[in-house]
Amino acid sequence: MKMAVTSPTDQMLTVLENCRISPPSATVGDKSLPLTFLDIIFLLHFPIHQLFFYDFPLSKPQFIETVLPILKHSLSITLQHFFPFASTLIVFPDGRKPEIRHVDGDSVEFTVAESHLDFEDLVGNHPRACDKFYPLVPPLGRVTKLSEFLSIPLFAVQVTYFKNLGFSIGITNHHVICDASTKFDFLKAWTSIARHGTDAIVLANGSFPCYDRLLKYPESLDEIFMKQPGVEALNDDYQVLDLVGPSSKVRATFFLTKERINLLKLLVSRKLPKLGYISSFSVACGYVWSCIAKSRVGFHERKGEDELERFVCLANFRNRMDPPLPETYFGNCVGPCVAVAQSMLLSGNEGFLVAVGSIGEAISKTVKKKHGILEDAELWFELMFRTPAKIPAKIGVAGTPKLKIYDVDFGWGKPRKYETVSIDRNGSISVNACKESPEDLEIGGG
Structure with missing residues (x-):
C-alpha cells in the first residue's frame, strides 16, 4: 500500500476554513466564453501561482473579524464583473473547441x-x-468528469495568517483563462472594491473587461493548437498539474536600480549603436541571462562550444493586432519573443552585450513583422514550450515591469513582498517593478 508523503512545510500549516465564494445571486447567470487560439496554446500549461505578503501585526481574532469579511465580500462583487474566474473550463472528448462556462451558482x-x-x-x-512557499498557494482542485465533457477549475484563493505579523494571499489560476494583463485588471478591481466597499469607483472608471471576441485570425490556428501534443490526454484520468514538494531549490530576490539600468543602457547604446530595441526590461533580462550562463560554466553544465541557449519572453499584442484590441480585452493576447545565443559567447567577457543584443533583436523582429503580428503564429506553441535537442538550455520570464504588482493594496497597505511561485516549475525568472521605486526592477529566481 502506498502512503501519502507529507512535506515538513505542510505540517506548519493549519487549515481554518474551506468555503466557496460566488458572485452575488442572480448577477451572472449562465454564460459561456469561447477560447481563441491564443488561449488554446495554454491548454496544457501548468497553473500560475502568485503570492502576496502583507504586514498585519494584530491577533488572529482581529484578522478573522477584520480581514476575511472584506476579502470575501469584495471577491464576490468582483466575480460579478469578472465571471470567468468563477467559471470552469469545459473540454469535450470529441475534439470540439473548449470553452469557459459559467452556470448560476458557480464559485x-x-x-x-x-x-x-x-x-x-x-x-x-x-x-x-522554495518548498516553504508551496503550502501558501492553493491547488486548483479536482477535474470533474461529467457525461459529455471534462470540467476543469480555473481559479482558487488562499489567505494564510501568520501570528501577530501578517498574512499572505495566494492565488492560482489556469493560464487558459487569461494573461498577466487581464489578471492585473482583475486584481485592480478586487483591491478597489475591498478598499471602498463598493464597485462604484470601478464602474465609474469603465475598466471592466471586454468579452467580445474581436480578434480576427484564420480558423486553422484553432485546429492546429487543438492538435498540440498532449491534448489527447485530456480524458477521464486527467488532472491539472500543481506544485509538488519537497524541493532542494532555493529562491532569492535581486534588484537593479534605475541608475544601474541607465548605465547598462548607455553601455549598450555605445557598444551596439545599431540595435533597434533597448529598454529597461531588455537590459535587465540580458544581464540576468548572461549571469546564469556564466554560473552554468562554473557548475560545469556547458557541454560544448557550439551549444545554444534560448531566452523566451511574452509580449502583449493587444495594441499590435489589426485592428487593435481594447486594453481591457479579456483572455490571453500574448505571443513569444525568442532569443537564441551561443552558450560560449553568453558566458564570455562580452556575454551581457551578446544577451541584450539577442533579446533586443528578437523583440524587434516580433513586433515589426512585415505581414502582421500573427505571421508564423502556427509555430508559436513550439517556440514557447518545446526545447529542441540542439538548444537544451532555456530561460523564460514571468511578470512585466509595466504592471505595477506592488499596487495590489486591499486596504492594509502595499504588499510587503510579492513572489511568483510557479516559476519553480520551469526554471524561469520573474521581472517586476519594485515596491518603492517602480523604475527600479525586482528580479526573482531559483
Missing part, C-alpha cells in the same frame, strides 16, 4: 489557513527554500 474555492513558518524569512530577499 471559487477560498481557503483560510494559519502558518507557523517564519514570516520574516519568507518576505526576505536572501535565498529561501
Whole structure:
C-alpha cells in the first residue's frame, strides 16, 4: 500500500476554513466564453501561482473579524464583473473547441489557513527554500468528469495568517483563462472594491473587461493548437498539474536600480549603436541571462562550444493586432519573443552585450513583422514550450515591469513582498517593478 508523503512545510500549516465564494445571486447567470487560439496554446500549461505578503501585526481574532469579511465580500462583487474566474473550463472528448462556462451558482474555492513558518524569512530577499512557499498557494482542485465533457477549475484563493505579523494571499489560476494583463485588471478591481466597499469607483472608471471576441485570425490556428501534443490526454484520468514538494531549490530576490539600468543602457547604446530595441526590461533580462550562463560554466553544465541557449519572453499584442484590441480585452493576447545565443559567447567577457543584443533583436523582429503580428503564429506553441535537442538550455520570464504588482493594496497597505511561485516549475525568472521605486526592477529566481 502506498502512503501519502507529507512535506515538513505542510505540517506548519493549519487549515481554518474551506468555503466557496460566488458572485452575488442572480448577477451572472449562465454564460459561456469561447477560447481563441491564443488561449488554446495554454491548454496544457501548468497553473500560475502568485503570492502576496502583507504586514498585519494584530491577533488572529482581529484578522478573522477584520480581514476575511472584506476579502470575501469584495471577491464576490468582483466575480460579478469578472465571471470567468468563477467559471470552469469545459473540454469535450470529441475534439470540439473548449470553452469557459459559467452556470448560476458557480464559485471559487477560498481557503483560510494559519502558518507557523517564519514570516520574516519568507518576505526576505536572501535565498529561501522554495518548498516553504508551496503550502501558501492553493491547488486548483479536482477535474470533474461529467457525461459529455471534462470540467476543469480555473481559479482558487488562499489567505494564510501568520501570528501577530501578517498574512499572505495566494492565488492560482489556469493560464487558459487569461494573461498577466487581464489578471492585473482583475486584481485592480478586487483591491478597489475591498478598499471602498463598493464597485462604484470601478464602474465609474469603465475598466471592466471586454468579452467580445474581436480578434480576427484564420480558423486553422484553432485546429492546429487543438492538435498540440498532449491534448489527447485530456480524458477521464486527467488532472491539472500543481506544485509538488519537497524541493532542494532555493529562491532569492535581486534588484537593479534605475541608475544601474541607465548605465547598462548607455553601455549598450555605445557598444551596439545599431540595435533597434533597448529598454529597461531588455537590459535587465540580458544581464540576468548572461549571469546564469556564466554560473552554468562554473557548475560545469556547458557541454560544448557550439551549444545554444534560448531566452523566451511574452509580449502583449493587444495594441499590435489589426485592428487593435481594447486594453481591457479579456483572455490571453500574448505571443513569444525568442532569443537564441551561443552558450560560449553568453558566458564570455562580452556575454551581457551578446544577451541584450539577442533579446533586443528578437523583440524587434516580433513586433515589426512585415505581414502582421500573427505571421508564423502556427509555430508559436513550439517556440514557447518545446526545447529542441540542439538548444537544451532555456530561460523564460514571468511578470512585466509595466504592471505595477506592488499596487495590489486591499486596504492594509502595499504588499510587503510579492513572489511568483510557479516559476519553480520551469526554471524561469520573474521581472517586476519594485515596491518603492517602480523604475527600479525586482528580479526573482531559483
